[in-house]
Amino acid sequence: MKFARTVFLVAGVWGVLVITPLFFIFNLIGTQDPPPVTHPGFYYGFATTALAWQLAFFVIASDPRRLRPLMIPSFFEKSFFVTAVVVLYLQGRIGVPDLALGGIDLLFGISFLIAFVRVAKETEN
Numbered sequence: 001m002k003f004a005r006t007v008f009l010v011a012g013v014w015g016v017l018v019i020t021p022l023f024f025i026f027n028l029i030g031t032q033d034p035p036p037v038t039h040p041g042f043y044y045g046f047a048t049t050a051l052a053w054q055l056a057f058f059v060i061a062s063d064p065r066r067l068r069p070l071m072i073p074s075f076f077e078k079s080f081f082v083t084a085v086v087v088l089y090l091q092g093r094i095g096v097p098d099l100a101l102g103g104i105d106l107l108f109g110i111s112f113l114i115a116f117v118r119v120a121k122e123t124e125n
Contacts, residue, residue, distance in 0.1 A: 004064035004115035008057045011108045015054035022047040053077050064119050071116040078109030
C-alpha cells in the first residue's frame with residue numbers, strides 16, 4: 001500500500017508543479033514555441049482537465065485499496081498522453097524536450113500499473 005500511496009502522491013505533486021504554470025504562460029508559449037496558440041479553449045481545457053487528474057491522484061493516494069479501480073483510468077490518462085507525444089515527435093511537430101516530459105508520464109503510467117497489481121496482492125493477504 002505504501003508504494004501505491006507514494007506513487008500517486010508523487011505523481012500528483014509533479015503534475016501540479018508542471019501544469020499550474022500553464023495558466024500563467026499562455027502568451028509566452030506562442031513567443032517561445034511559435035505559432036501562437038489560436039484556440040484558448042482547447043489550451044485551457046487541456047490544462048484544467050490535466051490539473052483535475054492531479055487532484056484525482058491525491059485522492060487515490062489517500063486510500064489506494066478502496067480507490068484501486070481508479071488506477072485503471074489513471075494509467076490510461078498517462079498512456080494516452082504518451083501516445084500523443086510519441087506520434088507528434090515522429091511527425092516532427094515537437095522536439096526532444098517535449099518527448100522527455102512524455103517519458104516521465106510513461107514512468108508514472110508503468111508505476112500506476114505496478115501499484116494496481118501490488119494493491120491487489122496486498123489485499124489478498
